[in-house]
Amino acid sequence: xxxxxxxxxxxxxxxEVHVELDTRTKMFCSCAIDFGGEPNTRTCPVCLGQPGSxxxxxxxAVAAAIKLGLALGCRIAPTSEFHRxxxxxxxxxxDYQISQYDVPICLGGSLRVDTSEGEKVxxxxxxxxxxxxxxxxxxxxxxxxxxxxxSLVDYNRAGIPLLEIVSEPDVRSAEEAxxxxxxxxxxxxxxxISDAKLEEGSMRCDANISIRPAGQAEYGTRVEVKNMxxxxxxxxxxxxxxxxxxDMVEAGERIVQETRHWNEDAGTTSTLRSKEEATDYRYFPxxxxxxxxxxxxxxxxxxxxxxxxxxxxxxxxxxxxxLPADRAGTVVxxxxxxxxxxxxxxGASAPEAANWLVNEITGWAVERGMEPxxxxxxxxxxxxxxxxxxxxxxxxKLAREVLTDVLEGKGSPRGIVAERGLEQISDTGAxxxxxxxxxxxxxxxxxxxxxxxxxxxxxxxxxVMKASQGKANPxxxxxxxxxxxxx
Amino acid sequence: xxxxxxRTAAELRDLLAAGEVSAREVAQAHLDRIRATDGRVxxxxxxxxxxxxxxxxxxxxxxxxxEPLGPLAGVPLALKxxxxxxxxxxxxxxxxLETYRPxxxxxxxxxxxxxxxxxxxxxxMDEFAMGxxxxxxxxxxxxxxxxxxxxxxxxxxxxxAAVAAFDAPLGIGTDTGGSIRxxxxxxxxxxxxxxxxLVSRFGLIAFASSLDQVGPFARSVTDAAxxxxxxxxxxxxxSTSIPEAKPDFLAGIDKGVxxxxxxxxxxxxxxxxxxxxxxxxxxxxxxxEKLGATVVDVSLxxxxxxxxAYYLIAPSEASSNLSRYDGVRYGLRxxxxxxxxxxxxxxxxxxxxxxxxxxxIGTYALSAGYYDAYYAQAQRVRTLIIRDFAEAYAQCDVLVxxxxxxxxxxxxxxxxxxxxxxxxxxxxIPSNLAGAPALSLPIGLDEHHLPVGLQVMAPVxxxxxxxxxxxxxxxxxxxxxTPRGANALETPGGAAA
Numbered sequence: 001x002x003x004x005x006x007x008x009x010x011x012x013x014x015x016e017v018h019v020e021l022d023t024r025t026k027m028f029c030s031c032a033i034d035f036g037g038e039p040n041t042r043t044c045p046v047c048l049g050q051p052g053s054x055x056x057x058x059x060x061a062v063a064a065a066i067k068l069g070l071a072l073g074c075r076i077a078p079t080s081e082f083h084r085x086x087x088x089x090x091x092x093x094x095d096y097q098i099s100q101y102d103v104p105i106c107l108g109g110s111l112r113v114d115t116s117e118g119e120k121v122x123x124x125x126x127x128x129x130x131x132x133x134x135x136x137x138x139x140x141x142x143x144x145x146x147x148x149x150x151s152l153v154d155y156n157r158a159g160i161p162l163l164e165i166v167s168e169p170d171v172r173s174a175e176e177a178x179x180x181x182x183x184x185x186x187x188x189x190x191x192x193i194s195d196a197k198l199e200e201g202s203m204r205c206d207a208n209i210s211i212r213p214a215g216q217a218e219y220g221t222r223v224e225v226k227n228m229x230x231x232x233x234x235x236x237x238x239x240x241x242x243x244x245x246x247d248m249v250e251a252g253e254r255i256v257q258e259t260r261h262w263n264e265d266a267g268t269t270s271t272l273r274s275k276e277e278a279t280d281y282r283y284f285p286x287x288x289x290x291x292x293x294x295x296x297x298x299x300x301x302x303x304x305x306x307x308x309x310x311x312x313x314x315x316x317x318x319x320x321x322x323l324p325a326d327r328a329g330t331v332v333x334x335x336x337x338x339x340x341x342x343x344x345x346x347g348a349s350a351p352e353a354a355n356w357l358v359n360e361i362t363g364w365a366v367e368r369g370m371e372p373x374x375x376x377x378x379x380x381x382x383x384x385x386x387x388x389x390x391x392x393x394x395x396x397k398l399a400r401e402v403l404t405d406v407l408e409g410k411g412s413p414r415g416i417v418a419e420r421g422l423e424q425i426s427d428t429g430a431x432x433x434x435x436x437x438x439x440x441x442x443x444x445x446x447x448x449x450x451x452x453x454x455x456x457x458x459x460x461x462x463x464v465m466k467a468s469q470g471k472a473n474p475x476x477x478x479x480x481x482x483x484x485x486x487x
Numbered sequence: 488x489x490x491x492x493x494r495t496a497a498e499l500r501d502l503l504a505a506g507e508v509s510a511r512e513v514a515q516a517h518l519d520r521i522r523a524t525d526g527r528v529x530x531x532x533x534x535x536x537x538x539x540x541x542x543x544x545x546x547x548x549x550x551x552x553x554e555p556l557g558p559l560a561g562v563p564l565a566l567k568x569x570x571x572x573x574x575x576x577x578x579x580x581x582x583x584l585e586t587y588r589p590x591x592x593x594x595x596x597x598x599x600x601x602x603x604x605x606x607x608x609x610x611x612m613d614e615f616a617m618g619x620x621x622x623x624x625x626x627x628x629x630x631x632x633x634x635x636x637x638x639x640x641x642x643x644x645x646x647x648a649a650v651a652a653f654d655a656p657l658g659i660g661t662d663t664g665g666s667i668r669x670x671x672x673x674x675x676x677x678x679x680x681x682x683x684x685l686v687s688r689f690g691l692i693a694f695a696s697s698l699d700q701v702g703p704f705a706r707s708v709t710d711a712a713x714x715x716x717x718x719x720x721x722x723x724x725x726s727t728s729i730p731e732a733k734p735d736f737l738a739g740i741d742k743g744v745x746x747x748x749x750x751x752x753x754x755x756x757x758x759x760x761x762x763x764x765x766x767x768x769x770x771x772x773x774x775x776e777k778l779g780a781t782v783v784d785v786s787l788x789x790x791x792x793x794x795x796a797y798y799l800i801a802p803s804e805a806s807s808n809l810s811r812y813d814g815v816r817y818g819l820r821x822x823x824x825x826x827x828x829x830x831x832x833x834x835x836x837x838x839x840x841x842x843x844x845x846x847x848i849g850t851y852a853l854s855a856g857y858y859d860a861y862y863a864q865a866q867r868v869r870t871l872i873i874r875d876f877a878e879a880y881a882q883c884d885v886l887v888x889x890x891x892x893x894x895x896x897x898x899x900x901x902x903x904x905x906x907x908x909x910x911x912x913x914x915x916i917p918s919n920l921a922g923a924p925a926l927s928l929p930i931g932l933d934e935h936h937l938p939v940g941l942q943v944m945a946p947v948x949x950x951x952x953x954x955x956x957x958x959x960x961x962x963x964x965x966x967x968x969t970p971r972g973a974n975a976l977e978t979p980g981g982a983a984a
Contacts, residue, residue: 045591049811051584052571052593052690056726084807086853090826095810151826153815282853284862287697287804289726 028055049093069106123168342379510561557603583837593690610645640670665915672940687722750883763933806849
């Protein structure tokens with residue numbers, strides 16, 4: 001961001017996040033939610049909008065909405081309503097979307113996020129339930145509806161439950177927006193209500209962005225930006241849009257209220273539709289549905305069953321397990337808390353286990369395009385590895401190799417060590433023989449050490465390690481060499 | 488012509504149970520009657536000869552084998568073409584669904600099958616149930632068996648004409664603002680609009696979701712109650728379905744009106760009614776008093792705003808309900824250069840003028856800036872009418888009044904005057920707005936030999952009292968449902984009128 005932004009203008013950003021729920025069935029019918037099916041196989045009269053079909057609310061989706069609402073500190077409405085949002089589009093089976101309008105299920109929460117400038121509280125306006133649309137495939141050179149030769153529609157996604165989380169316009173920078181989205185995603189994952197994959201569209205984020213001179217109370221004209229499919233592109237889009245708006249204002253132009261499309265490759269936004277082209281959705285209460293009225297006993301039962309939330313986990317890892325704050329954040333962000341707790345329960349020191357999780361295990365997973373939490377190593381195996389290093393059986397270098405074997409499914413750390421004969425040589429007698437042999441072979445280097453060149457000892461240690469095929473305990477080798485040459 | 492077609496459903500049920508007649512014979516007699524008369528009445532859009540005879544044959548086989556049968560096993564029925572029948576054209580009398588065959592059965596259709604009712608065919612109606620004369624059907628007009636130059640009423644005019652013509656003892660209609668009661672009144676039969684939520688709407692092609700309700704037609708009150716009993720009851724597929732057990736419609740039906748308080752709605756008796764209608768209604772009220780009912784004068788002060796509120800709420804819901812007919816997934820498709828153009832061309836060609844009129848009214852009423860003045864205001868009127876009814880029912884058990892201001896009008900008479908057509912529903916609409924049950928009972932003829940209907944209204948789930956009052960009056964008046972008069976359809980079974 002240009003320095004002008006920070007000194008002269010302030011950005012005002014509100015975020016609208018859609019999350020596709022992992023419920024067993026769709027929002028208003030009993031079709032299974034099962035990704036990857038042949039087009040139009042996960043459908044029924046209800047989600048195809050066949051004449052005469054009627055919606056019935058999915059209780060599991062309501063429970064997910066309540067979970068997220070409670071996690072965000074929202075008030076759960078004693079009764080909420082579904083409205084119809086009317087507009088024509090081929091991938092919307094009824095040509096209206098069932099959504100919540102002025103009486104949503106969750107109201108008024110907040111989300112705390114960590115930024116480089118400290119903790120920031122972002123207000124949550126509301127969380128509401130709605131149904132997803134189908135997917136259009138436009139066949140032709142453009143890949144968009146205009147200019148397509150023909151279009152195909154797949155209704156498997158139609159009717160999948162969505163939660164929309166609307167923030168207050170409290171976000172002030174791309175960094176804060178990224179931190180908000182990251183934290184919201186962590187909460188959704190911790191609650192287990194969605195796989196929340198931005199790249200695959202099971203989590204989507206739109207940003208409402210305006211700028212104003214620093215210190216001005218009124219908001220500027222806002223622009224909605226869509227189509228950011230990663231945390232990184234959200235940040236890039238916001239930075240671009242803020243700069244674009246500042247340039248316009250500086251050039252004396254007026255910012256128009258519109259919806260803009262983020263072009264990932266070009267790194268720019270472009271007009272999608274202006275305010276004048278905006279549809280009048282003619283919202284009205286859906287007469288096919290009755291009010292959603294969760295009783296307080298059910299809400300309390302859901303509250304009691306909430307898992308540890310990311311913020312709580314970070315605090316515990318820092319205060320109770322002694323992890324540095326940033327390390328705690330990474331473990332939580334990568335959803336490795338369960339693995340860490342398991343390793344600690346099996347006797348590992350938390351900082352060491354966290355070290356392995358964050359560096360080696362995460363690195364291994366990322367290289368393979370996996371989520372770190374999907375890495376196939378248990379906390380018990382991790383604890384075993386930490387113990388093998390701790391008692392001197394394995395050098396760090398060998399421990400890395402053992403871990404790779406574990407991740408490749410070759411067994412437990414102890415089993416692999418035994419099978420490969422990797423125990424570190426800590427037997428003084430065995431080491432002394434190798435040390436003497438190396439001193440004899442590398443007389444020049446040995447002499448330089450004797451002459452007071454301390455650095456020269458490194459070459460001798462390396463030679464001993466090589467001769468022992470990496471199994472020698474480096475600390476002991478160092479000690480033995482010093483005793484022989486300097487003692 | 489077999490005299491079997493003159494029998495009531497209850498009589499046929501008993502004859503069938505006693506083995507005096509087979510279900511196939513009953514079905515064949517009615518199919519023969521349809522073949523002989525429907526060229527002039529045009530009640531049916533599709534006659535399901537093969538399916539009906541096969542189902543009847545199956546009922547006979549199961550009866551012979553001593554297998555369990557439904558409560559109306561072998562009794563024929565005419566089904567309004569607005570209820571989804573799996574694999575069988577369900578057109579809603581609209582071009583846009585002319586070739587539509589649903590992939591599923593409506594809950595009501597399933598329940599009819601469970602009752603072993605034999606569906607003879609699917610009947611004509613106003614397009615998407617929008618109309619009061621069945622003249623808005625995209626396919627054909629239907630004619631009133633009492634005078635073939637007159638309309639049977641609407642929108643369920645096909646089912647009411649079929650029952651009046653002795654094509655079937657039972658019919659199914661739907662009622663959004665009077666679409667069962669008004670055609671029942673015009674055709675001299677019994678028609679019931681049940682409590683909203685009593686009968687599942689799943690598979691009922693929606694016109695106005697908060698008002699639509701499925702109900703029975705019959706030539707006797709008891710038959711209507713029997714059919715309602717077969718189709719009513721909670722359906723988890725309809726969120727607006729009433730979860731409680733359905734009332735017992737039949738237990739007290741013959742108990743008479745002794746001790747019941749009957750309210751006469753003052754506003755409905757005031758003006759606008761034809762003299763012939765007023766005379767019969769006055770007589771019926773006098774009879775009820777003679778039979779032991781306490782007659783009280785009650786007021787529904789906001790009922791007169793019902794038509795205005797209805798013609799905002801119903802079109803608003805319809806404008807949204809009918810959006811799905813876009814040519815993308817089923818039904819008519821008229822090509823266009825773009826998806827948008829294809830949708831517009833399809834809807835322009837597929838909907839008739841009355842449907843387009845209501846879509847436009849509803850779209851306008853819901854649009855930004857007008858919502859509060861129209862839709863929200865209409866909903867407030869609805870609340871006032873519900874309150875009016877609650878106050879009236881503090882003084883009485885049922886309410887009575889005319890079903891319609893006039894008897895059947897002639898074909899073409901009101902087709903160019905939508906407002907005159909809308910006013911047909913002035914007495915029937917308040918019950919739809921209140922979600923309460925109401926029934927039309929034939930109580931006599933006017934000076935043109937046309938039937939007059941008395942509307943009996945009851946509070947929500949008050950069907951037992953409603954049936955009881957109607958049954959007592961029916962027994963007392965002994966109205967003959969056989970169409971008669973100079974231009975009437977010929978009498979079935981050769982019996983003299």
